[in-house]
Amino acid sequence: MGGRMGHGPMGAGEKAKDFKKTMKKLLAYMGRYKWGILTVLIFAVGSTIFTVIGPKILGKATTKIFNGLTGKLSGGAGIDFSGIGRILLILLGLYVISAFFSFIQGLVMTSISQKVSFRMRREMSEKINRLPMNYYDTRTHGEVLSRVTNDVDTLGQSLNQSITQLITSVATIIGVLVMMLSISPLMTIIALLILPISMLLISFIVKHSQKFFSQQQEYLGHVNGQVEETYGGHTVVKVFNREEAVLEEFNDTNETLYQSAWKSQFFSGMMQPIMQFVGNLGYVAVAIVGGFLTIRGTIEVGDIQSFIQYVRTFTQPITQIAQVSNLLQSTAAAAERVFEFLEEEEEDQVVENPVSIEGIEGNVTFDHVKFGYRPDKIIIGDFSAEISAGRKIAIVGPTGAGKTTLVKLLMRFYDVSGGSIKIDGHDIRSFNRSELRELFGMVLQDTWLFKGSIMENIRYGNLDATDEEVIAAAKAAHAHHFISTLPEGYNMELNEEANNVSQGQKQLLTIARAILADNKILILDEATSSVDTRTEERIQKAMDNLMKGRTSFIIAHRLSTIRDADLILVMKDGDIIEQGTHEELLAKKGFYADLYNSQFEKTA
Structure with missing residues (x-):
């Protein structure tokens, strides 16, 4: 099939071109939610503090049990179950408060991320x-859709996860470090020796997985583009027997996606077991040193258990920060693509002191018009014409x-490269675009109907029209008869592709919509190309009535349909x-x- 997507959908691992600049923009964009983010920060830190205190208190219970057992062997009172019970109740209370704080910060952060996505x-x-044509x-539909859907989804999800994880992880590392130092500085130093090993392994994994993540997202975009193109043109694919070629092309792209996907997932999957292995080495060292310090009476037995829990907890936020750094890259890359889109140059919708469309008669002047879709390739060289209302x-x-192209220039879908187009002597660039387009009614060769009832589709030409006016427009377009034969008549629902009516019927509906709009200037671009000859004759009569008193531009290949035109402009090579x-x-x-003669020779 044809074109390919210039950019795939965003995904984990893709890097932003300018991380710092994009994150500054994102933080500025989220400025209106600063109180919500502050709430998240407070509750996330509070949740972490209550969680971090837990192991130290649990260690006190362990010490009480140990002292009770050793005391009983020495003829003492035994285990203080009431004291242990109080400790466990305090511990339960801490964990309940921590869970509540975590719930609140998760709720607030989810709300913020969804508001950002919605906005x-x-x-x-x-x-x-507002974007120009x-x-x-210069971009595929898949790329534009990717920015609106995939990039915003990625941004919303990664924003929700990355901010909360980052706050929690940093708070956990600081809290755990403080608690470890309060138990034993020596054991803390030993535990910290595993950090360089962990960081080296993490950086190695991230470095090697990064390129596979990027490749995965790139080819995910290619696969999406191919599926979209093939599905949209499946009839053409079948007509030309290109199924095998399309399948082969898809398989090649899909194989590359598969290879990069499993490699990226494999490297990511290695992170957890490797970190667990390094962590276990730390536990062994802590247990040996802790036992020695307990024998010497420097720390209590329960402190060993608390410290081992802290060591286990300490490695988790380090892993999470590594994952968050990857997630933040994903967030920045998605945000960068969204901001790029939002910062694209727009059409000038409003001009200073615009000309009003009130009282416009419809005189049109093309004054030495020049135009090219690219500056180096002019397709309309020197076009001039004077057309009365x-x-x-x-x-x-x-x-x-x-x-x-001439019609697109008339409606300012594009601006002329040279010369000017005037309506009633006013340059069309002196009108506001939205008001200028209110002057025009269009019926194109490529019909456009949306999912909704036939009544709603026709009323699109004039949203304030009554049902009676819609039906009158349908009658004028010779669409009323076929609509009446449909199961639900004007209330029949058109599907998303509008393929539950024929191409000719779709054209009749768009003509009815143009009639209902009742504009000053009409543009008919091969408007009757999809209907049969008999229907065309009837539509032509309706069009003749419609075009009375209106300036009408008719683009036609069948020259027999424009013999009664007041003026025929013959174009060749843009002139x-x-x-x-x-x-x-x-x-x-x-x-x-x-x-004209060649058409009749062919038909003869």
Whole structure:
């Protein structure tokens, strides 16, 4: 199939181009949630403190049991069960409070991350409507969708996990270190000797897994792009018997994805057992030294148990910080792509002192218009035409002559590279874009209908229209008859692809929508190309009534449909080479006459 995605969906392990700058932007973006984040910080630290105190108190219970047993052997009172009970109740209370604090901070952080995701999606959705058309010309649909869905999802999830984990891990390391030092500085130094070994192993694993994570995400994007393209064009794939070729291409990409995925997961999976092994070495050393210190009376028996718990706890946040560093890279990379999208240059929606569309009649002037989708490739060289209001203008010419491009310029989907286009003497760049487009009604060759009822799809042309007005528009477009034969009539639900009605019927619905909109200027780009000849004749009559008193631009390949046009502009290679009425152009026996006659020769 065709194009490939320039960027895959974001995922763990992908690095941002500028980590610091992006994180500053993200923190600034989250500024409105600073009180919520402060709440998360307080409750996360509180939860950690209550958890960290636990092992020290539990050690006191162990000491009491040990002293009770040794005392009993020496003829003492034995184990103080009431004292142990009090210690255990205190311990239970600490863990309950810790769990409550953890629940609160998790709840608040989840709320913040989802609000950030919601806000970003809303802003990106609004941004989509403000971006110029050339943005979408230079990017695949998959890439744009990836930013709105995958990147925001990644950002929301990783933000939720990374912030809470980072706060908890740092607080745990500090708290555990303080508690370990309070028990025995010597044992603490021995336990800390495992840190360099742990850090070396972690850095080795992260370094080698990073490239596989990046490759995994890149090829995940390629796989998504291929699936999207193949699904969208599955009919074409079948018609040209390209199933095996598409499958082979998919298998190659999928195999690369598989190889990078299992390697990245393998390296990540190695981290936990390796850290456990290093941690176990630490436990052995602590147990030996602790036993020696207990014999000397420097520490109590319960302190050994507490210290071993602290050593076990100490290695966990180190591993978590390593994972968070990876997660923060993922967060930054996702945020960077989102901010890149939000900072893309927009169309100038509003101009200073804009011309009002009130009282516009519909006179259109093309004044030495030049245009190219790229500055180095001009496709419309020097286009000039004077069109009076209410006239019916046909634009004809071979494929690639610039007919549709001319219409895109008229509606300011693109701005001219040179010259100007004027409506009633006003340069279209002096109108606000949204108001300018209110002047135009469009029916394109490629129909667009959305998931919803037929009534809703037609009403899209005028959201304030009554049901009666919608039905009247459908009748004018000769769509009422076929709608009436459908199971639920105007309330029939069109599916997402709108393929539960025929292509011709879809075209009739878009024509009805344009009739309902009742705009000053009409643009019909091959509007009847998908209907049969008999229906076309009926639509043509409806169009004639619709176009009375309105400036109308008709792009047509079937020249028989535009014989009654007030003016025919013949385009070739971006320029008007002939203009006049149908009879005048035939009399010239030029390019138009050749086009017209060739169509009848072919049909004959």
